[in-house]
Amino acid sequence: MDVEELADLSRVLIDRLVTTEAPPGVLEEVAGLVREATALLEQHVPDGPRNLYERFGDTDDYLDLFRLNPVIGKLNPVAPRFEIEVSRDGPGWNGTEVTARTNLGLLYEGPMGMVHGGIIASLFDQFLSIANIDNGFGAFTGTLTVRYRNPCPLGVDLRFQCRTDRVEGRKVFAVGELYAAETLVAEGEGVFIQPSPERLAAIVADSEAAQGPPGRQR
Numbered sequence: 287m288d289v290e291e292l293a294d295l296s297r298v299l300i301d302r303l304v305t306t307e308a309p310p311g312v313l314e315e316v317a318g319l320v321r322e323a324t325a326l327l328e329q330h331v332p333d334g335p336r337n338l339y340e341r342f343g344d345t346d347d348y349l350d351l352f353r354l355n356p357v358i359g360k361l362n363p364v365a366p367r368f369e370i371e372v373s374r375d376g377p378g379w380n381g382t383e384v385t386a387r388t389n390l391g392l393l394y395e396g397p398m399g400m401v402h403g404g405i406i407a408s409l410f411d412q413f414l415s416i417a418n419i420d421n422g423f424g425a426f427t428g429t430l431t432v433r434y435r436n437p438c439p440l441g442v443d444l445r446f447q448c449r450t451d452r453v454e455g456r457k458v459f460a461v462g463e464l465y466a467a468e469t470l471v472a473e474g475e476g477v478f479i480q481p482s483p484e485r486l487a488a489i490v491a492d493s494e495a496a497q498g499p500p501g502r503q504r
Contacts, residue, residue: 383447433472
């Protein structure tokens, strides 16, 4: 058993939590088990930096790089699981296009039987950013526009296709589409801003100051 397997088990637990109609007695029994599991893990939470990106090494696997991410992190049970591939002969900048596949269940419902629009927007933000990163453009989201073309149903195979479109100075423009099977359900466009080295250093310094001394989060 490793953390990734445990995260997948936790995803199943969360799914059962939002779908169950168990009676109070069963819920109390489950609560006791969750308390016991939490106590076991608590014994192995190390003191250390709260910015867990500090522990990451170089990797070409974006699901590994962003493994704690709340949107796509494979070790974060609130995030859906994805398969990601990068093609080098697509329509994007330098021929690069990022394709991400998933299937979203009840946990991500908005309108009845459909994926929540905010979930779609956050996923566009992530995959447009990854397309930029793959082209060497580390940038912060400036604006994000999502056009919802059709309802996005739960429980079907979804496919994001995202790419860097163009660069104008420090502005990086990225576009993408979301398909449910072969139906276009949404289009996304983002304008991302590359910070100057001085601005990036200031952002990092402010973040470190806000976190305070390294220590355990509660």
